[in-house]
Amino acid sequence: MSPSKIFTSAEKLQAQLAGGLIPAVPVPFGNDGRLHGRGHESYLSYISTQPIAGVAVWAHTGRGLMLDDETARIVLQDWRSALPAKVVIAGAGARAASDPRDPTAQTISMAERAIEFGADALLVYPPVWLRDHPSRDKLIVEHHERLSQLGLPIILFYLYEAAGGISYTQSVLDDLLALPQVAGIKMATLDSVITYQDIARHLQKQYPEKLLITGEDRFLCYSLRRGARAALIGLGAVCSDLQAELIRANAEGTSDRFLELSDAVDLLAEALFINPMEGYIKRLLWALVHLGIIPAAAANDPWGPELPPEDFNNIGRVLTALTAEAHFS
Numbered sequence: 001m002s003p004s005k006i007f008t009s010a011e012k013l014q015a016q017l018a019g020g021l022i023p024a025v026p027v028p029f030g031n032d033g034r035l036h037g038r039g040h041e042s043y044l045s046y047i048s049t050q051p052i053a054g055v056a057v058w059a060h061t062g063r064g065l066m067l068d069d070e071t072a073r074i075v076l077q078d079w080r081s082a083l084p085a086k087v088v089i090a091g092a093g094a095r096a097a098s099d100p101r102d103p104t105a106q107t108i109s110m111a112e113r114a115i116e117f118g119a120d121a122l123l124v125y126p127p128v129w130l131r132d133h134p135s136r137d138k139l140i141v142e143h144h145e146r147l148s149q150l151g152l153p154i155i156l157f158y159l160y161e162a163a164g165g166i167s168y169t170q171s172v173l174d175d176l177l178a179l180p181q182v183a184g185i186k187m188a189t190l191d192s193v194i195t196y197q198d199i200a201r202h203l204q205k206q207y208p209e210k211l212l213i214t215g216e217d218r219f220l221c222y223s224l225r226r227g228a229r230a231a232l233i234g235l236g237a238v239c240s241d242l243q244a245e246l247i248r249a250n251a252e253g254t255s256d257r258f259l260e261l262s263d264a265v266d267l268l269a270e271a272l273f274i275n276p277m278e279g280y281i282k283r284l285l286w287a288l289v290h291l292g293i294i295p296a297a298a299a300n301d302p303w304g305p306e307l308p309p310e311d312f313n314n315i316g317r318v319l320t321a322l323t324a325e326a327h328f329s
Contacts (some may be wrong), residue, residue: 002154010183013121014211016087017184018229019251020053021244022213023054023236024061026284027075027296029085035071037296043081046293053230055079057092058114061234061281064091065125066303072137073117080118089155089232092116092147093125103129104143111150121153123186123232126165126214140168141175150191155213155232156185157198163190163277172203177207186232190277193219200227217273217280221262224250234280235269238287239322242268271318276305283311290316 007039010081025047028039057076058064069076080088094103104127105113111122127143130136149155156176159165165188168176171238176182189195194217203212204227214220214228217235224231224247236243246265272283284298 009151010181013153013183014209016044016213017213020230021051021240021247022045022054022056022087022089022230022232023050023052023237023240024056024059024067024232024234025079025237026123026234026281026301027062027067028285028288028294029300029302030297031300033300033302034276035074035296036298036300039294040075040078042294043288044078044289047237047240048082048102051081051244052086052236052240053085054089054090054120054326055083056089056232057119058110059089059123059232059234059241060091060125060164061237061284063281063301063303065093065095069113070288072113075303076114076117076119086095089121089123090117090119091125092125094129103127104146107143108146108150110145115150115152118259119152121155121183122147122150124157126157126159127162128166130137131161131166136166137169137172140166140172143158144176144179144182152181154181155181155182155183155211156310157215158185158187158189159215160192160195162192163188165194169255171200173202174206177210179201182210184213184230186213186215187228188215190216190218196223197226203227214328218271220265221246221250221258234284235265235272237284238291239268239319240273240324264325266323267318274311276307278307279307279311282307283315287315287319290319 028036030036049259057079092107094106130139132280161167213232214223214231216231247262274279282301284302288294289296289299
């Protein structure tokens with residue numbers, strides 16, 4: 001693929017995602033740790049009716065690095081079929097750094113499977129195995145350069161180290177953002193507003209053509225005010241219409257509605273994204289149970305922590321309150 005065609009693809013992706021919500025979708029599992037077919041089909045049907053720009057599969061919310069090959073194939077191909085006119089973004093990364101295989105080769109293999117199964121773009125997991133490497137900056141850039149040679153548009157993923165990622169230096173960010181295949185960057189700093197502010201400002205000044213994509217579930221509303229033009233978030237996997245309207249209200253400058261929706265979205269996020277933070281995936285599935293979208297038997301996360309019943313009950317109370325206030329249907 002020629003550089004001009006790659007660049008056109010990145011531009012097209014930017015146009016498709018700008019102003020949109022991209023849920024990072026979870027995978028419903030049964031008690032046996034296998035894909036729950038009925039729950040999966042029901043969830044596909046639900047999301048296909050929502051006002052979204054697309055979905056992200058194989059991301060952390062969808063346990064992308066943990067899925068066996070067959071489950072991963074089913075998940076991506078089913079989402080591709082369910083959303084023929086929407087963007088399907090696939091995570092690409094490597095499993096535990098202790099794996100003796102070359103992590104970059106693993107990442108490329110995952111990306112190649114994503115292309116085979118119909119993905120439109122790649123969300124590149126941070127190469128955490130390079131975090132303490134003496135040549136980390138050089139190797140981080142080379143890692144992304146090799147992925148860019150596959151031809152699909154790339155979304156960078158800035159995940160702050162406290163949340164399990166890598167703090168890229170400005171020099172590394174500049175080198176990555178200069179790649180023509182890079183359509184934008186997803187920011188997920190969890191609790192570092194300062195980091196988000198600094199990188200958002202840098203993009204606005206130096207790379208206004210690149211898409212700033214928020215991954216900030218716990219300060220989604222503020223991150224939109226600070227320049228994000230799309231949202232790729234696990235929070236978007238439930239009550240998608242509520243968050244899509246929030247993004248639209250921000251873009252249109254309807255401040256009263258934006259503030260009203262901000263309170264509702266924050267209430268939802270504060271019920272789902274709490275300690276233990278890794279439990280948010282099961283909490284999303286529990287929310288889908290409360291909404292009547294998946295059966296309780298499908299609300300399992302084989303790799304997540306045990307959660308107290310009070311979390312389930314609190315999610316129900318929050319969803320009941322939001323429904324009563326007509327924030328979503």
